[in-house]
Amino acid sequence: MVEQSEQSEVSIWLRPARSGRGPAPAFDRDRLAEAGVALADAQGLAAVTMRAVAQSLGSAPASLYRYVATRDELVELMSDRVNAEISYAYLGAGDWLDDLLALAREARAVCLRHPWLLDVLAAGAPVGPRTLAYLDRCLACLAELPLGGKEKLEAVAVLQSLVASLARAELAKELDAAEPPPWRRARDAYLRHAAATGDYPHLTAALKSAGPPGSKSADELFDRIITRALRGLLA
Amino acid sequence: MVEQSEQSEVSIWLRPARSGRGPAPAFDRDRLAEAGVALADAQGLAAVTMRAVAQSLGSAPASLYRYVATRDELVELMSDRVNAEISYAYLGAGDWLDDLLALAREARAVCLRHPWLLDVLAAGAPVGPRTLAYLDRCLACLAELPLGGKEKLEAVAVLQSLVASLARAELAKELDAAEPPPWRRARDAYLRHAAATGDYPHLTAALKSAGPPGSKSADELFDRIITRALRGLLA
């Protein structure tokens, strides 16, 4: 028996799921990811506990470590899995900028459907096969531009950041309209107090004026900002 | 003795630091924030443990709870404290867009100096007096624009998101150039493998081509993207 090569420090995407011997595993990796996504969608990323996911699968508290080396790997599986929701149907209708915008829209939709994904992407974007497929499509849009490879990669990275940040802003606005989370009441109370002190005149004014109803839809705003930022980035 | 009103659920900024009786506290809140910032700058936000901060202050493991109700409040103090680094010296030289850009540059600098701040802002922006001062300055730039109060607030929120995302992209690029973190080696190994399979042709091409050295500086790129996005957002 040769010493087993340290299978740590190697990405989960390069590690085979099983090695043929022994009893068949009860689940596969995608089943783990599915359970994790369900939990995260319902109760946030913090609820995705090794114990909780294992329980939702009807398994022992620490059983997930047979499939995954660490919790971060589980999150990586989840993060890659949601990329399967991306549709590439609307591509090729217009020029490269239209295609890129369509891809950005798809990514935005995924982020809005799975808010926890923003937290994941914020902590260093993990990379899986479906994520790479999306990345490749983005790069394809940039193929004919007179840019170096590194510049294209960088541009796509910035685009991803922009999409994430806009999606985050939308979600924050959405949450503001919804039921007050526990700590948001405290925040708003302080905000009202601060506005009443007069130390922040413009803030006070902005909070008072109701203003006309938001004229532009979120979709329209998203398109416009992304388009202009891309032009500034690439031209 | 009347029942003490539940001082929970009220923002730390509205809660008085001490109530006059008893011995004087060993520190004040800003001292906590200072220690926390030092720790986060050196070893990341995860290193900001109640125990670690207490130890760096030479105090007992759980002593911080005399000053702060929860760890999140400590982080809130830290988040507000770094806003003191923002300089408002370059304001008023040009039109409102120049001022807004100058403010965005300052915020970007703070984010680059304290990378952990991005993690904090990502999880629902906390609000303190110095943060509100910055926010008020931003709103002042928009004062003469024909926009409703809510729209102005929203615009500033989006601007903040954009600044954060661009700073994040810059930091990521910076980290790529630096020493390989433990898990980044694994990620890059998978990326090379994926590029070698031929499933992602454009990715493969982009990784191969060295390309010309990045022509534009990060500062220039930041200004350009922010300016264009702002025009798309406000006009």
Add this chain to the structure above:
DNA sequence: TGTTTCTGCGATCGCTGTTCGCAGTATCGT
């Protein structure tokens, strides 16, 4: 059939945020 190698399981470790009771001390009311 016997060996090998995997499986799921339970106990356990160290670390985290947080709570609680204790003894001491500075301020207030009289």
Add this chain to the structure above:
DNA sequence: ACGATACTGCGAACAGCGATCGCAGAAACA
């Protein structure tokens, strides 16, 4: 001046987390 009050810092403790390890059993190979 002096007790009552209300705070202080301190240390022990609890529940929950990610992660490790050794165990008994089962499937695949020789």
